[in-house]
Structures are given as C-alpha cells and as structure tokens.
Amino acid sequence: MLPVRVRFAPSPTGPFHIGGARSALFNWLFARHYGGKFIVRVEDTDLERSTRESEENILAALKWLGMDWDEGIKVGGANGPYRQTERLDIYRQYIDQLLQNGSAYRCYCTEEELAKERERLLSKGEMPRYLGRCRNLSPEDCSQMEADGRVPVIRFRVPEDKVVLIKDLVRGDVCFDCSGIGDFIILKSDGIPTYNFAVVVDDHLMSISHVIRAEEHLPNTPRQVLVYEALGWTPPEFAHVSLILGKDRTKMSKRHGATAVEQYQAKGYLPEALDNFLALLGWSPGGEEEILTIEQLKQQFTLDRVAKSPAVFDLEKLNWLNGHYIRQSPLNQITDLAIPYLEKAGYICTPLSQEQYEWLKMVVDSVREYLVCLEEITGHVRTFFVEEVEIEGEAAREIMSGEQVPAVLDAMQKRVSASNEITYTGIKGMLKEIGKELGIKGKQIFMPVRVALTGSTHGPDLSQVVVILGKNKVLSRLSNALNSLSS
DSSP states (O other): OOOEEEEOOOOOOSBBBBBHHHHHHHHHHHHHHTOOOEOBBBBOOHHHTOHHHHOOOOOOOOHHHOOOOEEEEOTTTTTTTBBBOOHHHHHHHHHHHHHHHSEEEOOOHHHHHHHHHHHHHTTOOOOOOOOOOTTTOHHHHHHHHHTTOHHHHHEEEOTTEEEEEEETTTEEEEEEEEEGGGOOOOEEEEEEOOOHHEEEEEHTTTTTTTTEEEEEGGGGGGHHHHHHHHHHOOOOOOEEOEEEETTTTBBBGGGGGOOBHHHHHHHOOOOHHHHHHTTTTBBOOOSSSSOOHHHHHHHHHOOGGOOOOOOOOOHHHHHHHHHHHHHHHHHHHHHHHHHHHHHHHSSSSSSSOOOHHHHHHHHHHHHHGOOSGGGGHHHHHGTTTTSOOOOOOOHHHHHTTTHHHHHHHHHHHHHHHHHHHHOOHHHHHHHHHHHHHHHTTTTTOOOHHHHHHHHSSSSSSSHHHHHHHHHHHHHHHHHHHHHHHHO
C-alpha cells in the first residue's frame, strides 16, 4: 500500500453534522491504523453560506472528539493554503491547462436558456444535463458573445461513448455511462471553481491516497475521475461509506434527534462515547465487543469491515454507551464536567474550595450510575442542595403513613444525634440496630428514612445519602418529617 494520506474537507456552512463527524472519524482512524497522515482543509467556495464561525465550530468539534490532524488548517504544512478561497490562482493554472488541451471550453449560455433546456429534457422523461450548445464555438463566436456582454463559465468536455469504472473499496466495481453526465461546469463566471474540479486539484497536489466519504458523493466520482484523466493524473482509491438513517430507515434529520456535534457536547455526552458510537455506524469490529477505546478502534479499523448497507442511528445505543463511559471515567473528570451544569442550575458557585470539591465528588459519585448524559445530573442531585424536601408522589406518601414510621424516624434521629461521626458503615449499623430494636426489617426501615431525607422512594444508596447530607441536615429533615407526622 502507498503511504496513507487521507483528508477531511468540510464546507463551513453550518454546525458540524454528525454525518460529517463519522466521515472525519473513519478517515482519522484509517490514517492512524496505517501510520499515515490525516489532513484537514476547508472547502469554502460557497461564498454566500460559508462562514469563519462555522469553520471554527467544525475545528473545535474535531478537537473535542480527539481527532488531531497532521497537516492543514491551523497547523500548516507543505501543501497549503488549506482554504479553497486562498487557492484560486492554483486552480486557474489547471483550468488553463484543460482549455489548452481541449478538455474544457467556455460556455456562454444564460440561466434562462439552461432552464428551458432542462424543462425540455424533463418533459421527454430524460435526465437533465447540458447538451453541449457551446461545445464547438469558434474563437470568433466567443468574441461576439463577450462583445454582447456575456460572461462565460468553463465547462469540462465529457468524452462521448465512454464508461467510467470506479473500483470502490466498499461498494465494489461501479460503472457510470458518460452519456448521462453532460458537460459540467468547473469554473463559475465569478472565477470560483466548482467542487468537482477543485477537489481533484486539491487531492492531487496534497498527494491524497484514499478518499473516504459518504455514499452521496458517489455520483460525483466519475466526473472527478474524468478530470484526473484529462490532467494526466492518477486518481486516489475511493471508498464510499453508507448513509446514516434514522430508526424509521429514512435519512437522518432533526426529527430523529440532535444532528450537530455541538448539541451532544452541550448535553453532556462524552467524546469517547460519541467516537465509539460513530465508529460503529457502518463499521464492525472483529469480535463481539462493542465498547472500544480510541486505541482499540485505531488498532482494529480497516475498510474491509465497512458495510455497504445503511447505518441506523440508534439514540438508545448512544445513551447506553455514554452511560457506560460516565460510570467508568475517573470521578474527578466527571465531576469537572458536571460543574457547569450544577452552576447553571444555581446549586453551586465557582470557584470551589478543596473541601467543597471533595463533597461535590461524593454527590456526583452517588448519582452517576443513573445518568445517560451529564445534563441530567441537576434533576438527580437536587435533594442535596435544597433546604427542605417535599414528598413526591402517592407511593412516597403511602410509605410515610405506615404505623411504624414515627418510631423508625425517632430511633434514627436519636442515633444520628448521638453519633460523633457520620460514616457509611456507621449508618448501615444504625439501620440494622433499629430493625432489631423495633422488630422490623427491610423496606419498613429504609423507605421511611429515605422519603424523610429525600422526598422520594428511589435514588442513591441510603447510607451514601446520609453521609453526603451530613449530620445537621439529616437531623433537620428527620425533625421536619416527625413534626409533619404529628401535626
């Protein structure tokens, strides 16, 4: 295999889409697996829609996902510039070469003329394409057109009676008949190159060995191969990855959930979980294990395990993976990530003292097994921050109506009050003692104490809750609960 050089070349026209992230990840993993180079460049020739804000959004998302690049935008390299709008002089050289060798020509057709041609073809049930009206204009014809004020575009002269064969590394051999393509524009009248031309020049000059991209680009590939051939260049190898579909088997859109990487970041998904999930969208590992670290993904990723069939975006699977990574990540890391959500909810103010931080780690540790994403943490930890609790739901109120409840809460209050130190094992012992003293066990003890302290019938381990709340808050809540029962 030639030295691997792959690229990710987004158009900065909006937030970084999850499909783009999957394409970037496949390229990055491929490069890292083979010890190659990963290049990031920007295709910003859509002047009306491209923005530096979108460019920064994409680059920030790549960095957040852990995809470093060896060459390209921001990091430089020998093949720059890495924005297409900064490469216009380069493209012009090769436009001139194609004009000189007869592979391209000037076209003076107006938008109105092209629209009529399109309608005529559609009315006959034919595929709309350019029929070559300006294909054989003489120099005199061109001069007259320009004297009339017409500004030409440059079209590529598609060979007639030719079949382009694409040996796709994912889809196998794919053939395209040139008769259905039509002469396509490679340079617009404003001097801006079109995608199918600029991408060829960029990929060649940057020595791209493999083009790994979404299946929707496959129809562009024969046009690009024709440009390669006209310039005397060898095309890279192509691999077109299946589309991402929603669970209803339609192309993924906003109705299936968040579509931008920044939305998942804002909700508190971890980058390693999203990487793991995206890697499994259209690619399968060698074994049964689906929870894979970045290092494992780099070791295992090859194109021969990329599927031809569409990938289904299963949010439940992403949630399961993210929950796993939340539980398995270092507690300090999860606590740090949770702080912005807790601060926004008004539960904490930063900066935190070391004592406050250590207490907050206990809070986070007590609830992280319930979290799908970190955004959810505020709903799970509320009880640790409020001054008074409210009993939630009929089930909790029914528990507090039990005849043993006053005795349980009173016994708990006395033991906590007499204790010099509140510890996890100490609380366990207290609850056992109360059971023996009152001749009851299990839920008859634990549930009244839980509801009195949290207002809920479910949540973190009760002994853990007591330790986190601390002696004073526990005594206050037990007292309030007893007063409520006697009133």
